[in-house]
Amino acid sequence: xxxxxxxxxxxxxxxxxxxxxxxxxxxxxxxxxxxxxxxxxxxxxxxxxxxxxxxxxxxxxxxxxxxxxxxxxxxxxxxxxxxxxxxxxxxxxxxxxxxxxxxxxxxxxxxxxxxxxxxxxxxxxxxxxxxxxxxxxxxxxxxxxxxxxxxxxxxxxxxxxxxxxxxxxxxxxxxxxxxxxxxxxxxxxxxxxxxxxxxxxxxxxxxxxxxxxxxxxxxxxxxxxxxxxxxxxxxxxxxxxxxxxxxxxxxxxxxxxxxxxxxxxxxxxxxxxxxxxxxxx
Ligand code: ADP
Numbered sequence: 001x002x003x004x005x006x007x008x009x010x011x012x013x014x015x016x017x018x019x020x021x022x023x024x025x026x027x028x029x030x031x032x033x034x035x036x037x038x039x040x041x042x043x044x045x046x047x048x049x050x051x052x053x054x055x056x057x058x059x060x061x062x063x064x065x066x067x068x069x070x071x072x073x074x075x076x077x078x079x080x081x082x083x084x085x086x087x088x089x090x091x092x093x094x095x096x097x098x099x100x101x102x103x104x105x106x107x108x109x110x111x112x113x114x115x116x117x118x119x120x121x122x123x124x125x126x127x128x129x130x131x132x133x134x135x136x137x138x139x140x141x142x143x144x145x146x147x148x149x150x151x152x153x154x155x156x157x158x159x160x161x162x163x164x165x166x167x168x169x170x171x172x173x174x175x176x177x178x179x180x181x182x183x184x185x186x187x188x189x190x191x192x193x194x195x196x197x198x199x200x201x202x203x204x205x206x207x208x209x210x211x212x213x214x215x216x217x218x219x220x221x222x223x224x225x226x227x228x229x230x231x232x233x234x235x236x237x238x239x240x241x242x243x244x245x246x247x248x249x250x251x252x253x254x255x256x257x258x259x260x261x262x263x264x265x266x267x268x269x270x271x272x273x274x275x276x277x278x279x280x281x
Contacts, residue, residue, distance in 0.1 A: 041242035056117035066170035
């Protein structure tokens with residue numbers, strides 16, 4: 001199955017989240033089948049990320065957005081966080097600090113975009129400024145309405161500078177979210193995750209879904225698409241996202257730089273060092 005084609009939002013798509021499946025098993029027989037595919041994808045990602053790091057010409061930005069408990073953290077822990085930390089950083093975006101609020105909304109974001117050779121993972125992102133900010137009326141409509149175009153221009157400038165952008169929305173059903181909230185309550189090791197605000201956001205489910213749909217429709221140019229990933233099954237989410245990241249890295253086709261040393265000379269130096277080592281024994 002081609003996950004990239006299946007879940008990519010096209011710029012002229014009319015999105016209705018409600019009518020999109022959250023529970024599919026896709027091509028997989030069961031959980032184990034999907035986990036084997038994920039493991040294979042992770043190996044591909046690791047290999048190609050290493051090449052990209054050494055090549056140091058292109059970069060990759062992965063944006064994650066989702067309702068609470070949809071699995072951003074799990075996806076990072078089990079899949080994306082398996083990349084070499086020398087070339088990959090995760091950036092969580094929380095309620096802006098007073099310093100961040102004193103700047104334009106992209107200021108804190110721009111600082112975290114990946115330099116050549118590196119990967120940045122955004123756990124939440126600049127899209128919060130057209131999601132929570134819109135739903136909670138944190139700024140007037142006249143302000144957030146302008147932001148879609150600003151986001152498109154910003155992302156375009158990153159792409160023009162050699163950054164590939166993948167944006168994933170983890171699509172869970174309200175029933176599955178409630179079930180995960182229950183599991184958190186039942187598990188003392190997860191009590192630190194409990195937050196009354198999650199229930200507040202849940203009451204606004206419809207308004208959030210509408211804000212997401214608008215963002216997907218307005219901000220899905222070909223060079224920076226959104227992918228809407230069915231996420232009720234964690235193993236399906238991991239398999240689908242890892243497949244899209246692996247395929248994207250293959251398409252980026254990073255190359256080891258050409259060898260600019262004299263290999264014969266290095267072999268001679270090696271031989272001399274080895275002879276020296278033996279005569280010292
Ligand atoms: P997470 O849910 O990502 O694990 P938190 O529980 O700390 O992390 O939640 C972060 C909170 O920060 C979310 O409620 C999110 O809506 C909020 N947030 C992020 N960016 C902004 C923003 N630009 N303006 C207002 N709130 C924001």
